[in-house]
Amino acid sequence: MLKEKVLKAINSQIEKELFSSQLYLAMASWAEANGMPGTSNFLYNHAEEERIHMLKFVHYVNDRGSHATVPSCNKPENNYESVKSLFVQIMEHEEMITESINNLVAVCMEERDFTTQNFLQWYVTEQIEEESLFRSVLDKLNLLGNEKSGMYLFDADVEKLITPPSVI
Ligand code: FEO
Numbered sequence: 347m348l349k350e351k352v353l354k355a356i357n358s359q360i361e362k363e364l365f366s367s368q369l370y371l372a373m374a375s376w377a378e379a380n381g382m383p384g385t386s387n388f389l390y391n392h393a394e395e396e397r398i399h400m401l402k403f404v405h406y407v408n409d410r411g412s413h414a415t416v417p418s419c420n421k422p423e424n425n426y427e428s429v430k431s432l433f434v435q436i437m438e439h440e441e442m443i444t445e446s447i448n449n450l451v452a453v454c455m456e457e458r459d460f461t462t463q464n465f466l467q468w469y470v471t472e473q474i475e476e477e478s479l480f481r482s483v484l485d486k487l488n489l490l491g492n493e494k495s496g497m498y499l500f501d502a503d504v505e506k507l508i509t510p511p512s513v514i
Pocket of ligand 1: 396
């Protein structure tokens with residue numbers, strides 16, 4: 347069984363991963379409706395990736411003899427000013443998630459739960475990759491500028507960054 351503080355912190359992280367998935371789903375739908383098929387595919391894929399992050403926590407908690415509770419989550423923003431503002435928001439969101447994972451590691455250290463701390467290393471590494479991925483997307487956007495031709499190239503290019511969702 348997980349200690350109460352660790353369980354509470356993981357259940358809160360489950361909610362954040364669920365929100366990430368819903369947020370990227372809303373962004374994917376916006377991009378699809380606004381004629382950006384590559385961007386929307388990239389975001390639909392990333393919404394799946396976040397769902398896997400959530401499920402990985404759910405299975406871990408239950409495997410440890412505790413109970414992972416499935417939360418409701420806040421409604422994500424469904425409208426965006428531009429593709430750039432959307433990706434700036436993702437970058438800020440991922441930085442918040444990194445901070446949250448780090449706090450979770452700190453709770454495990456305080457509670458001397460070294461097994462969960464070890465389990466969390468996957469997320470620590472994943473967050474380095476996620477931040478690096480979205481930083482590279484923002485770099486592309488900055489290089490291509492806001493003209494229509496730049497957006498067309500960006501949309502084709504960002505789709506190439508799709509990777510198969512990680513395995514639970
Ligand atoms: Fe689950 Fe994008 O971090």
